[in-house]
Amino acid sequence: MTDPASNLLPATNEDTCGPYFPIFFADPGLEDLTKFDPGVVGQAAGTSLVLRGRVLDRHGELANGVVMEFWQANANGVYRTPATEGHADIDPWFHGYGRLRSATGAYEFRTILPGAAEGRAPNITITIFSDGINRVVTQMFFDNQPGNEADPLLLAVGDDAPKLIARHDGRTSSGAEVYVFDIVMAGDGETPFFDDLES
Amino acid sequence: MGNQGRILAIGPTDNTSDQRTPRQRLRLIPEEARSSFVPVVPARYATTPHEWDMTRTAPDRPRADGVPIEVTGRVRTASGRPVAGALLEVWSANHYGRYRHIEDHSGLQLDENHLGLGRVLTDDEGCYRFWAISPGAYLARPDIGRWRPKHIHMSLSGGSSRLITQMYFPGEPNNATDPMAILMGDAFERNIGRPREVGTADVVQAFDFDIVVGGRNATFFE
Ligand SMILES: [Fe+3]
Numbered sequence: 001m002t003d004p005a006s007n008l009l010p011a012t013n014e015d016t017c018g019p020y021f022p023i024f025f026a027d028p029g030l031e032d033l034t035k036f037d038p039g040v041v042g043q044a045a046g047t048s049l050v051l052r053g054r055v056l057d058r059h060g061e062l063a064n065g066v067v068m069e070f071w072q073a074n075a076n077g078v079y080r081t082p083a084t085e086g087h088a089d090i091d092p093w094f095h096g097y098g099r100l101r102s103a104t105g106a107y108e109f110r111t112i113l114p115g116a117a118e119g120r121a122p123n124i125t126i127t128i129f130s131d132g133i134n135r136v137v138t139q140m141f142f143d144n145q146p147g148n149e150a151d152p153l154l155l156a157v158g159d160d161a162p163k164l165i166a167r168h169d170g171r172t173s174s175g176a177e178v179y180v181f182d183i184v185m186a187g188d189g190e191t192p193f194f195d196d197l198e199s
Numbered sequence: 200m201g202n203q204g205r206i207l208a209i210g211p212t213d214n215t216s217d218q219r220t221p222r223q224r225l226r227l228i229p230e231e232a233r234s235s236f237v238p239v240v241p242a243r244y245a246t247t248p249h250e251w252d253m254t255r256t257a258p259d260r261p262r263a264d265g266v267p268i269e270v271t272g273r274v275r276t277a278s279g280r281p282v283a284g285a286l287l288e289v290w291s292a293n294h295y296g297r298y299r300h301i302e303d304h305s306g307l308q309l310d311e312n313h314l315g316l317g318r319v320l321t322d323d324e325g326c327y328r329f330w331a332i333s334p335g336a337y338l339a340r341p342d343i344g345r346w347r348p349k350h351i352h353m354s355l356s357g358g359s360s361r362l363i364t365q366m367y368f369p370g371e372p373n374n375a376t377d378p379m380a381i382l383m384g385d386a387f388e389r390n391i392g393r394p395r396e397v398g399t400a401d402v403v404q405a406f407d408f409d410i411v412v413g414g415r416n417a418t419f420f421e
Contacts, residue, residue, distance in 0.1 A: 008277040011413020013383045013390050015365040018352060019215075020300040022290045024316045025354075029243065037243075057218035065302065069361075071238035081239045082358070095241040103302065119231050125238060129363055132215030133207070136225075137236060152229040185219040195204030195225035196236045197414040 017129040019065045021101055031100045032110040033070075034176070036093040044094035046075025046112035048176035051140075051166065055105045055128065058187035062105030067129040070098035070109055077115030077122075110176065113142065121147035121154065128183065136193045140181050141165045157192045164192060202227070210378030212343060240356040244286045246318040253289065253317040253331040254402075263313035265294025266333040267401065270366065270392060272408040274325040274355060281325030282412060285357025289317045289329055291350070296337030305337060321357070330402060336373055348373035348380070353410075360412040367391045368406075 029037045036042035055063040073079045073096060076089035080096050098109055114122045124140045141148055143165050148154055154161040166181035183191045204225030210216035228236055249258050254267045274282040292298050292315060297307035299315050313332060321327045331351060339347040350365040367374060369391050374380055380387045392406030 008413075009275060009279060009411045010386070010389060011277055012362065012364050012410045013386055014362060015352075015379050015383075015390065016210075016216075017354065017363045018365075020290065020298045020303060020352075021354075022288070022300065022316050025288050025318070027243075027245065057215075058222075059218060061218070063215075063219055069238060071235075073235075079235070079239070080241070081234075081237075083234075095243075097238055097240050117235065120235065123235065125236055127238065127361075130215070130219055132210060132213050132217070133219045135361075135363065136207075136221060139232070139235070153232045156229050156232075157226060186221050190221055190223055192223070192226050193221050194228050194236065196228060198204055198225070199227035199233070 014134040016132055016134060017067060019131040021065065021067050021129065023101060023103075026101055027099065030098050033094060033096070033098050034110050034112055042093040044074070044112045045091050046094075046115070049111060049113050050173050050176045050178045051107075051109045051111065051124070051181060052169075052178060053107060053166075053181040053183065055102070055107065055130070055183045055185065057185050060188075063130055063185055064103060064105050065101075065131055066105055066107075067099070067101045068107055068109070069127040069129075070111065071125040071127070072096050072111065072114040072123070073117050075112055075115045077117045077120075079117065113177070116145075116147050119152070121145050121151035123151070123153070126183070128185075130185075133185070136185075137196055138183065138191055138193050139164060142179060143167045160192045163189070208382050210382055212340070212345060213378040214340075216378065237359050238361065239359050240286075240361065242284060242357070244318070244320060246286075246320060250317045251319045251329045253291070253315060253329060256312055256314045261312050263293060263310050263332045265310075265335070266403050267330060268333050269328065269330050269397070269399070269402040269405040270351065270408055271326065271328045271405070272410055274321050274327065274360070274410045274412065276360065277411055277413045281321075281323070282355075282357055282360045283321055283323045283325055285321045285325075285355055285360055287319050287321065287327050287329075288354040288356075289319070289331070290352045291315050291331055292334040292337060294332055294335050296335030307335075307337060333368075333404065336371070345376065346373040348377050355410060355412065362410065362412050364410070365390060366406070366408045369394060
């Protein structure tokens with residue numbers, strides 16, 4: 001994005017979502033991607049997992065009132081986008097977009113283990129909205145996955161790579177593998193965040 | 200556009216901004232990973248028919264206190280393409296500056312006729328319309344006497360477009376001292392609704408608020 005094309009419309013500024021993102025807008029179907037919709041027969045293919053963690057502030061306190069969004073490929077490593085419409089490896093019972101709002105800053109998200117997209121290790125893109133900040137984005141990986149050591153994003157963050165890797169906590173929960181991933185918004189142990197406007 | 204990521208600014212005198220703003224420069228995304236950073240929100244939206252009218256809690260209920268307004272606008276990407284069929288989620292305080300949110304402990308007056316929550320979809324041209332009560336400004340930081348100016352929160356999602364923003368009102372005394380407005384600088388003007396002629400007897404004021412979703416997010420799949 002080096003061309004400052006002057007014919008582009010100036011974008012509306014993003015703004016903080018503030019402390020009161022409406023719980024009213026919660027959608028249970030977006031908090032558990034293993035089921036296509038609650039009460040509907042239709043199961044996403046792949047290994048079910050529970051992703052648990054905390055969003056922490058600069059003082060190590062839970063960042064309350066956060067909105068988290070998740071974006072991932074299906075078990076075959078294919079993202080459901082306009083570009084993959086009609087792709088043979090699309091899972092009809094998986095769209096890959098999740099959203100939840102956590103009152104405390106601790107979260108639990110149910111999904112399936114993403115497959116590896118071409119040239120990538122399995123990962124989940126996480127977007128965070130909260131009081132005081134505009135949208136920030138990062139990407140999360142899974143420990144002991146083949147491909148982690150060659151993933152271009154993990155290589156790009158160098159020594160900070162371990163901060164982007166969720167660890168299996170050695171347990172299963174109702175048949176789902178449990179992974180733990182904390183996000184540190186600022187300060188010591190800060191999670192690497194990415195600039196999707198400038199890159 | 201340099202070859203470095205941005206350093207995010209911290210909102211002045213804002214506690215959560217200080218506690219939650221990343222201090223490190225944002226990292227650039229390697230080319231091979233770019234497309235994976237563009238979520239595509241599926242069209243699985245829930246709205247009920249009366250949600251566009253936030254001036255009452257239900258069609259058979261009285262109007263909430265305060266000034267009823269109409270907000271209309273068009274949603275486009277930076278290249279000018281209308282964002283059709285997108286979900287606009289709207290939330291705002293009542294006339295007294297109080298949110299009907301379980302975590303709003305301000306003690307300001309609730310209004311039995313005000314919910315302050317609405318959802319609408321953009322049409323084929325990217326246009327939207329809703330009614331709301333002109334929100335009250337509220338004292339966000341009693342400890343330092345800082346007010347938040349009147350504003351309406353909006354979250355927009357649809358396809359690869361994603362934005363959370365706020366619409367402000369022209370000429371409000373607290374606009375100049377708002378930490379988020381200060382961070383926006385001159386660009387704050389883009390986030391102010393433009394007053395326009397009222398076309399119906401059902402509202403007292405009307406505003407246009409066109410939204411442009413910028414950045415690679417909105418344009419990657421164009
Ligand atoms: Fe607010």
